[in-house]
Amino acid sequence: MLKRQSKTKIFFLSLIPFLMLLSGCEFKDIDKDVFVSMIAIDKSSDNDKPYKITLKFYQPTSSYKEAPEPQFSYLTQNGESLSEAIRLMESYIDKEIEFGHSKLIVIGEDLIKAKKSKEILDFLLRRPDIQMISWITVGRPTAEEIVHLVPEGENAAYPAIFNYFDENGTESQYIVTSYLFDFRRRLKEEGIDTVLPIIVIDEEKKHFKVNRALILRNNKEPHELSTLDTGIYNMLTSRAKVADLIIKEEGDYFIARIDSIDSKFKVNVSDTKKITIELEVSLVGYISESKETLQNKDLPYLNKLLEKDANMKFTAFMEEMIKNGYDPLGFRMNYKSHTLHNHRISTEEWNEAYKDAEIHITVKPGLKSTGTIQ
Amino acid sequence: MIANIIASVPAILFHFHKEGSVSAIILAIIVGTILITMYTRFFNSFPGMTLPELLKNTTSKWFYKSFVFFLAIVWFVAGLITLVTFTFLLIRFLTPEMPIIQICLTIMIPALFGSLMKTERILYTLEILILIGFPIIVFVFYKAYSSDKLEWAFVKDAALYFNQLPNLHAFSACFYLFLGVANLFIFNRFFTEKQNFNWKNVLFIGLLSTLALFTTYFIPIGFNGLDHIEELVYPWISTSDSLRMDFFLIERVLFVFLILYVGIAFLSIMIHWHVSLEFFNSIFNLEKVKFKGIAIGKLIVILLYVGVSLFFVRKLNEYQLFLFTSLFYDMLIIFFPSMLLLFFFIKRGMKNVKKAK
Numbered sequence: 001m002l003k004r005q006s007k008t009k010i011f012f013l014s015l016i017p018f019l020m021l022l023s024g025c026e027f028k029d030i031d032k033d034v035f036v037s038m039i040a041i042d043k044s045s046d047n048d049k050p051y052k053i054t055l056k057f058y059q060p061t062s063s064y065k066e067a068p069e070p071q072f073s074y075l076t077q078n079g080e081s082l083s084e085a086i087r088l089m090e091s092y093i094d095k096e097i098e099f100g101h102s103k104l105i106v107i108g109e110d111l112i113k114a115k116k117s118k119e120i121l122d123f124l125l126r127r128p129d130i131q132m133i134s135w136i137t138v139g140r141p142t143a144e145e146i147v148h149l150v151p152e153g154e155n156a157a158y159p160a161i162f163n164y165f166d167e168n169g170t171e172s173q174y175i176v177t178s179y180l181f182d183f184r185r186r187l188k189e190e191g192i193d194t195v196l197p198i199i200v201i202d203e204e205k206k207h208f209k210v211n212r213a214l215i216l217r218n219n220k221e222p223h224e225l226s227t228l229d230t231g232i233y234n235m236l237t238s239r240a241k242v243a244d245l246i247i248k249e250e251g252d253y254f255i256a257r258i259d260s261i262d263s264k265f266k267v268n269v270s271d272t273k274k275i276t277i278e279l280e281v282s283l284v285g286y287i288s289e290s291k292e293t294l295q296n297k298d299l300p301y302l303n304k305l306l307e308k309d310a311n312m313k314f315t316a317f318m319e320e321m322i323k324n325g326y327d328p329l330g331f332r333m334n335y336k337s338h339t340l341h342n343h344r345i346s347t348e349e350w351n352e353a354y355k356d357a358e359i360h361i362t363v364k365p366g367l368k369s370t371g372t373i374q
Numbered sequence: 375m376i377a378n379i380i381a382s383v384p385a386i387l388f389h390f391h392k393e394g395s396v397s398a399i400i401l402a403i404i405v406g407t408i409l410i411t412m413y414t415r416f417f418n419s420f421p422g423m424t425l426p427e428l429l430k431n432t433t434s435k436w437f438y439k440s441f442v443f444f445l446a447i448v449w450f451v452a453g454l455i456t457l458v459t460f461t462f463l464l465i466r467f468l469t470p471e472m473p474i475i476q477i478c479l480t481i482m483i484p485a486l487f488g489s490l491m492k493t494e495r496i497l498y499t500l501e502i503l504i505l506i507g508f509p510i511i512v513f514v515f516y517k518a519y520s521s522d523k524l525e526w527a528f529v530k531d532a533a534l535y536f537n538q539l540p541n542l543h544a545f546s547a548c549f550y551l552f553l554g555v556a557n558l559f560i561f562n563r564f565f566t567e568k569q570n571f572n573w574k575n576v577l578f579i580g581l582l583s584t585l586a587l588f589t590t591y592f593i594p595i596g597f598n599g600l601d602h603i604e605e606l607v608y609p610w611i612s613t614s615d616s617l618r619m620d621f622f623l624i625e626r627v628l629f630v631f632l633i634l635y636v637g638i639a640f641l642s643i644m645i646h647w648h649v650s651l652e653f654f655n656s657i658f659n660l661e662k663v664k665f666k667g668i669a670i671g672k673l674i675v676i677l678l679y680v681g682v683s684l685f686f687v688r689k690l691n692e693y694q695l696f697l698f699t700s701l702f703y704d705m706l707i708i709f710f711p712s713m714l715l716l717f718f719f720i721k722r723g724m725k726n727v728k729k730a731k
Contacts (some may be wrong), residue, residue, distance in 0.1 A: 130467050131626060132615035167622060181616040182523065187601030189528070243543060309709075330527060337530035 018228060020107040026206050030062070031282055034095040035102075037072065037159055039130075040143035041082065041120055048079040051111075053085040054144045055113035057095070061156075070156045074200040082123040099129045105136045105180065106143035106199065112214065112222055117194075120182060138214050139199045142236045146199050150178035152206045161199070173231045173243040174211035191333030192346060193217045193326055195233065198224070215326050224324055232317045236263050236281065236329055244288065252292065256306050256367060268336040271347055273359035278330055279318070283310060293368045303365040310363045318359050325354060333355035382699040384590050384609045386547040390602055391595075394541035394567060396533060399548050400589050401540045406552030407580040408678045409711065413555045414571050420724065422566035425559035425728040426656035432723030439657050445559070446653035453646030454683055457481060460639040461687050462695070467611060478687045481640060484678055488644035489651055493563050496648055501643050513588060513654055514627060518667060524596040532595045553710060560649045594603050604653075607692060651675060679690050701728045 035058045044052035059071035075092055079085025090097055107120060124130050139146040146161075154160040163169030186194040193218040197374040200209045213230045215223040225233060234240035240263055245256045263281040270276070283306065288296060293301065313364045321328065332350060345353070387395045394639065420428060425445075429438045446590045473668040488499060518524065586658075597616045606612050610631075617627035624630065651672060654660060660671025690698070 011676065036570065123376040128470075132612055133618045166620070179616065179618075181597060181612065185525075185528070185597070188602040190601060191527075191531075330525075333527040333531065335526075337527040337534070339530075340534050342537070 002363050007171065007254065021188060024044050032095050034058075034060075034100040035100075036091060038104045038106065038147050038161075038334065039099075040103055040106045040108070040147040042139075042143045043110040043114055043116075044078040046078050048057075049080050049085075050080050050116075051080070051085055052076065052078045052108075053082060054091070055086075055089065056147045057093075057097075058101075058157075061235050064156060068156060070150055070151065070159070071153050071224065076144065082120070092188055099127065100131070102167070103134050104159075105134055106131075106139040106146050107136070107196075108143040109138055109140045109198070110142070112138055112196075112216065116168065117187060117216060121187060123154050124180060125184060126158070130180070132179065134180050135162075135176050136183045136196060137165075137210075138196045140198055140234050145201060146208070147199055147327055148218070148365060149205065149208070151208060164199075164208065165197070171241050172211070173240040174227055174232050176213040176230060176234060187216070187218075190218075191327070191336050192330035193328045195225075195328050202226065215328050217326055220325065223324060228313075229317055229320075232313060233328060235261050235283075236279070236317075237365050242285075245283070245306065245310060246311075247305055249305045249309055252302075252305055254290035254294070254302070255287055255288050255291075256283070257288040258283045260284040260366075263328065265331070265334060268330045269339070269345060269353070273349055273353045275331075275335075275350075277318075277357055277359045278362075279314070279359060280362045280365040281310070281314065282366060284368065286367060286369040289302060289372075294374055296370055299367055299370070302370075303367050306365040306367060308362045310365070312360055314361050314363070315359065320363065322354065322357050322359065323352065325343050331357075382455065382696065382703075383547045383550065384594060385607065385696060386589055386700055386703070387544050388594070388606070388609055389606045390541040390544045391532065391600065393544075394535075394538040395544040396536040397538055398540035398544035399591060400536070400543075402545050402548030402552070403580065403584050403587060404585060405711075406549055407576060409648065409714075410552055410555045410579055411576050412714060412717075413558060414569075416721070417558045417562045418569055418571055419721070420562070421568050422563060422650070424563050424656070426653065428720050428724065430656075431727050432720050433703070437657055442653050442657050446650045446657075449646050449653065450679065450682075450710075451483075451702060453643045454686060455648065455695075455702065456639050456642045456646070457485075457683055458634065458687055458690060458695055461700075462692060463608060463611070464636070465634075474687055475684060478684060481636070481643065481653075482680065482683060483648065485640050485643040486679065488640070489648035490672065490676075491648070493561060493652070495650070496645060497561070497564060500641060500645070503637055505655035507634055507637055510630060512635075514614060514617070517627060518589075518593050518597075518613070518620070521597075521617060522699075523592070523616065525599075526596065529592045529596045529598050531590060532600045535692070543700055544706060545643075546707040547700070547708050549595055550703045551583065551705060552588065556713075557645060558648055558711060560652045647679065 036055050037058050038056040040054040040056070042052040042054070045052060054074060054076045057073045057075070059073055061071065061258065075089050077085040077089045077092075086097065103126065107117075111120070114121060124136075125132075132322050137146075151160050151280075165174055167177060176195055178194070178196050183194060183196070186192050196214050196216065198212040198214055200212070201207070202209055208251075211227045212235065213225045216222075231240070231243060235243050240261060242260075243258045244259060245258060247254055247256060250254050260282070261283060263279065265277060265279040287302070331354075335350075335363060336344065387399070387425075390398075426438070426442050427448045429442065434443075457478065460481060461474060464477050464481075465472065465474055488496065491499070506580030590610075594613040595603060595607070597608065598606060603609065611628065614631040615626060615628040619625055619627055651660075654675050655672070658671065660675065661669055663669065663674070
């Protein structure tokens with residue numbers, strides 16, 4: 001009888017030949033994959049094949065020194081459905097197309113206007129490998145052009161356009177960020193409208209401009225927000241971390257830099273089906289530019305000016321939204337969140353009542369300083 | 375308890391999200407905590423005795439054999455459901471190119487080896503895996519709760535559906551989470567001394583299960599909205615994919631979550647099949663079945679397990695799995711509370727046995 005220790009030794013020795021059988025994993029090798037960095041979906045001119053997909057692929061390189069400039073390759077294909085286009089594309093490239101690392105989805109403006117968001121959403125969600133945290137945007141004039149542009153100053157490895165949305169690079173008040181899961185929940189939910197950023201390329205074709213947004217609502221034309229309105233929308237949803245407000249009142253002209261924004265609202269529906277919205281915004285910050293010399297002791301007065309001006313701007317924005325029947329902030333959702341489901345008014349009643357909803361905006365100004373000079 | 379967060383339980387709950395899921399959750403927490411208390415109390419009064427042993431002492435042979443056989447099948451099915459669910463999950467999200475049989479085997483083989491271990495060692499494995507997994511679960515939950523993309527308006531909206539009659543299927547799905555206590559049928563062997571079990575423990579269990587069920591149900595709603603949430607086949611997968619780690623090696627929380635849950639699924643299958651094997655062992659005396667001097671009793675059962683599992687993994691589709699799971703849960707809500715009656719008989723019987731001694 002062998003000793004216990006030598007038994008163990010024999011066991012391990014006989015195990016080693018079996019390890020040879022593990023020739024590799026069932027995964028595809030990494031050099032047989034090609035990684036998609038962005039997906040662009042457009043409307044094609046071909047009626048039978050309405051979708052046009054453009055994919056942007058990362059070009060693999062062995063080191064940074066070899067390719068200090070960003071390198072990409074592109075594929076474009078029309079298709080009757082999105083999957084058909086991708087299936088055809090697979091035959092144009094020698095590698096397996098891998099969607100797991102794609103972080104940006106650009107949808108052409110024409111396609112959004114043709115109300116195809118539901119079909120696109122279905123495709124994007126049904127594929128398990130597309131990230132739910134990829135950003136979804138609208139490309140103007142076409143998504144293909146956006147995807148093709150490599151702007152000046154772009155690093156290899158990380159496309160510049162991602163920095164606009166990842167809340168890590170630029171913190172502009174005009175950029176709306178919409179993740180795929182957010183896009184889905186807003187499209188499916190009745191109480192809140194979808195807001196997507198619009199990407200435009202500047203005239204010299206060197207940079208992107210992301211300072212507008214598009215509101216989508218079921219059974220309605222998409223509504224475009226101007227740059228100013230986009231900023232206000234971002235402030236009202238507390239998405240913007242910092243914001244500038246230009247205040248022009250009775251000869252005073254100064255710019256308030258708001259570094260802490262907090263907004264909350266409450267929606268009430270009376271028994272007579274009258275909607276009242278209480279919106280409260282607090283703006284805390286300092287003055288970053290002024291045409292006149294300012295006095296520290298005048299801060300209460302400046303605060304009054306800020307309050308008046310901000311109130312006017314917010315009211316104008318909200319009234320436009322209400323008049324046109326858009327609900328980007330989710331007023332109906334707020335109403336639903338504090339009313340029992342069997343006591344709620346129906347969708348038709350809400351839509352009717354929303355047109356003459358009353359809105360009360362309270363601005364709490366908090367200018368703390370005139371900056372480094374008086 | 376935790377293993378089911380990921381797949382079938384939330385899917386069933388969301389199916390009835392406007393037809394009484396919330397009230398079912400509340401009811402299940404109350405009933406479930408009571409059930410746990412009663413089961414624990416019962417087994418605490420017989421330290422070190424497993425259910426088959428107790429039954430052997432108190433009931434007639436035909437009842438004992440057929441009943442334990444039935445229990446063994448129930449536990450096998452519980453493990454099978456977890457196995458099939460996770461196989462489907464892995465093929466969908468992690469390794470779409472791998473053949474389904476191979477995925478199934480990679481989970482099954484370690485789990486089977488595990489279930490052959492001694493009861494005591496299984497508890498140690500459990501301890502280690504919980505120690506590794508728990509911080510990650512807490513981290514994912516923390517990420518979810520602290521995310522500014524979590525819309526509380528959706529959560530509140532969903533919670534306001536509480537004033538409906540509890541839905542039976544939703545109730546049974548929630549109730550299933552509390553049935554982990556039934557593993558004491560075998561694991562009581564390990565607790566040879568009387569355990570201290572008082573109202574504090576009951577309160578703790580109640581609070582923990584409330585937190586678990588609240589998270590299971592409301593966090594996916596906060597991320598995915600209430601309307602049409604039943605469309606999501608794997609609500610928690612979509613939810614964990616909605617989380618983003620800005621400054622980590624991996625950006626998608628999904629993969630951390632998936633790997634972690636493979637571990638938990640492995641545990642769950644291992645425990646269920648261990649209990650099932652022990653039940654078979656106690657009726658068929660598997661250790662005595664020998665072929666040329668080698669004990670093959672357990673091997674036969676295990677081969678049966680492998681065969682049945684592979685058959686179901688290949689045959690079922692997602693809808694059938696959902697239906698089958700839902701049916702299984704429904705059956706259990708009648709079965710486990712009625713076990714309490716049996717406990718009552720056993721208690722009386724055991725008194726007589728003691729007297730006889």
